[in-house]
Amino acid sequence: MVKSMSSPIAQPPTAGGMSSRMVAVDVYGYLAAAILRNEIPPASRVNINAVAVSLGVSATPVREALARLESDGLVTQLHLKGYRTTELLNQREIRELWQFRMLIEPYSAGNAATLATPAQLEALQHEIDSFASAPVGSDFDSYQDFSAHDARLHALILAASGNDVITRAFERTHCHLHAFRLAYTGSAGRATVDEHAAIVDHIVSRDTAGAGAAMMTHLAHSRDRLLPLAKQG
Amino acid sequence: MVKSMSSPIAQPPTAGGMSSRMVAVDVYGYLAAAILRNEIPPASRVNINAVAVSLGVSATPVREALARLESDGLVTQLHLKGYRTTELLNQREIRELWQFRMLIEPYSAGNAATLATPAQLEALQHEIDSFASAPVGSDFDSYQDFSAHDARLHALILAASGNDVITRAFERTHCHLHAFRLAYTGSAGRATVDEHAAIVDHIVSRDTAGAGAAMMTHLAHSRDRLLPLAKQG
């Protein structure tokens, strides 16, 4: 996100005409964050003009961002009825998404154990250390921090596994975003932190099979932690 | 509060609406097909205005389609330089893409053997039959038909496996489109037809392990057939 989005109120409409070329507001990032934080609740309409006005841009860049968000599965477009945010995942969808993760993430964790560069190992260890001793709060901001940490760690592991196709396929699931939308009132779990540490320990010690197994265990647990929060489906 | 009683019906939209409101041209489909057929060569610029004029629409729907195509990895956007089609896959990218397929398609083929409905089994068998005895030509149109058959068969298997997340992740790789761009001068292979038939035989006979193994074999072979056509990387 770039700038000037903490004030949802009126921006002066580009007086004089000098400022129209100044800043490219990251409409995509703004909308993704707004959906993440449930500022735009699930299954609610996204008013293109309202977004455009609140960001001080016109409709065209908003439409472009929404087209991308639809590819990401965060909004859906109905002809002549505009865009709506998607529903929260139900239990069936969680099972399907986690099954997908179980196919690619243990494999990727194993590859990371084999292929990670020293710098990548250090980044993984740093991510673990930064949360190993952190307080585990239960307020919104704490949970958001924790969710971001979770997302970063998994992304680091994928990146270290050396397969860009798989990494992008994983990113496009936006699994952490969907999980956050379900659990944004929840709290960070010490169990998750421990499971993350175990995965990274195996990767750092170049234990391919152990890393894959630890990731599989972690995914099964995280799925089971999430399922009770979702509707049946 | 407005009361305006007059203004009788006398405003039927009638004519006028016909010309400009005719049909929503499928810009996305047009561009995807154009890239597929190499009418827009790899790594070449896509002139938004030219596309708009040739399709008889304005720039806005073209921009929206290009935003979606970028999410699909078929074009890339450079700021103030517009959109370019992506390069052909190189050997490293083929290996990465096929590795991804090897993670999800054998699993999905196995699930299809377990879960496919009778209608889905029939659709699979029909797809096989329609090409089992077909002539295997080497001209452009024949190869295009064959590629479409290949894409349909894999899509049917994914659909029968009962996991929409995995199905969408697979679709978004556009692996058949990338393969076609590399091999569009090639010819359909009898070997591929036979491998397809073997996979479907296992699925129809509810042989989960056999279906997965047959799919894995098929993927390895198709990868090895494709690699010589790509640049090193």
Added chain:
DNA sequence: TCGGATCATATGCTATATGATTTTTCAATC
């Protein structure tokens, strides 16, 4: 031949028009 100025072209955006949809209003009926 090389460097710099000039100009044509394309991009990204804004402003606006058009028509579909949704909401509100209001009268008629039960």
Added chain:
DNA sequence: GATTGAAAAATCATATAGCATATGATCCGA
């Protein structure tokens, strides 16, 4: 009097045209 249904108004999504700016190529002079 409450409720239903239709008509009008308002709202909103989509599309179009046009403008300001950045880019890249051409041309000129040294």
